[in-house]
Amino acid sequence: MKNAREQIVDLLVLLEREKGYVQLVLKEELRGVDSKDKGFVTEIVYGTLKYRLKLDYVINQFSKTSVHKMKPFIRQLLRMSVYQLISLDKVPASAVINEAVKLTKKRGFINLSGFVNGVLRTIDRQKESLTYPNRQEKPLTYLSVIYSIPEWIIQEWLKDYSFEEVEAICEAMNERARVAIRINTLCTTKEEVQKILLKEGIQTEEGTFLEEALYLKKSEDIQRLPSYQAGKWTVQDESAMLVAHVVNPQPGERILDMCSAPGGKSLHLAALMKNQGEIISSDIYPHKVELIRQNAERMQATIVHPTLQDGTLLEEKFIESFDRVLLDAPCSGLGILKRKPDIRYNKTKEDLGAIANIQRQLAQKAACYLKAGGVLVYSTCTISKSENEEMAHWIEQSLGLEKLNIVDTIPKSLRAFIKEGNRLQILPTMADTDGFFIAAFKKRG
Incomplete structure (x- = not known):
């Protein structure tokens, strides 16, 4: 029986191998999973994917083996664990490291358990003093690593926008995406939908530009809501x-x-x-x-x-x-x-x-x-x-x-x-x- 962290690693391995779309893969793989675990898995998978370049940069500073030369399971295990260590305060470091070592052994990589333990413990000890590329000396590498966006994309944007504009774009791209919905004015009103959603346990905020838009404060399993299935609204930015x-x-x-x-x-x-x-x-x-x-x-x-x-x-x-x-x-x-x-x-x-x-x-x-x-x-x-x-x-x-x-x-x-x-x-x-x-x-x- 897989626990949540093992499922995360397997999902990351699958996504890297098949270059699948994360939304579709998660939707398929998380059918029937408890909502609490589903939220944790989704957060870690998205975070690890989003910050992959930054995570690899950190890991490579403390590992004698390059991330890209590691076995797929170990590579994704380290990425997932380092993401939790440097980005999520709510998960105790000891739990992250101990679970990583247990998973290494469980999946038959007993000889690598010491390596995984050593790399993660060292990163945890030094996470407050990690070094990254210098913004002035290596601006392209800086943007790529800090915001985990490949250099070729940064270069494309720098052709069209100033460095400051590109950095602001990169920062915006790494913010958590809000879930916007559009009211179906063929059969309802925004006021009615707000009342229905509140009864379904979903709070909303007004749209920024358009009268038919709302933002949801909770976005898990929303397609299972009766109001969605009844066509009262649809998800659309x-x-x-x-x-x-x-x-x-x-x-x-x-x-x-x-x-x-x-x-x-x-x-x-x-x-x-x-x-x-x-x-x-x-x-x-x-x-x-x-x-x-x-x-x-x-x-x-x-x-x-x-x-x-x-x-x-x-x-x-x-x-x-x-x-x-x-x-x-x-x-x-x-x-x-x-x-x-x-x-x-x-x-x-x-x-x-x-x-x-x-x-x-x-x-x-x-x-x-x-x-x-x-x-x-x-x-x-x-x-x-x-x-x-x-x-x-x-x-x-x-x-x-x-x-x-x-x-x-x-x-x-x-x-x-x-x-x-x-x-x-x-x-x-x-x-x-x-x-x-x-x-x-x-x-x-």
């Missing part, structure tokens, strides 16, 4: 909610949501349209199309029609048939690192070039599908200018579209950040949301 407002859909219109899964923006569009009109929500993967269908059914979005389609291939029947097209494009995801810490290790610099090529193919098709005078909204959950600003310029210059002013669709507190009237880069430093980019264009009549 406020930065993502802004997209549907920029699309500005009108009741009765025909809209295409390319790359739609899991369907959150389509469902928001349906709510803004009061379920009047038609929304084609497409995706390339059958299981994701099914997920859109399930979410639309739960949220009572009857005008959402999930469709299996490869967005990079021209669909003849779509040509010039939509009033508005939303292209929430595949991207590096570097704007949501605090929500999905595994992204920082599963993406490479080479991925950016391939992603940009796909984004251009999708945008070309999107422009073809618009009626004369139709609106294209391009969005990503990243903060890289190569995927955002540069892509917006390319869309305007190459696809025969013109800028569409978005000022009236953006909350007043964010209007100062709009550039050239038609695009907005939301940084995680602005209001504790995900990093997001939105740009709007109009097809010439």
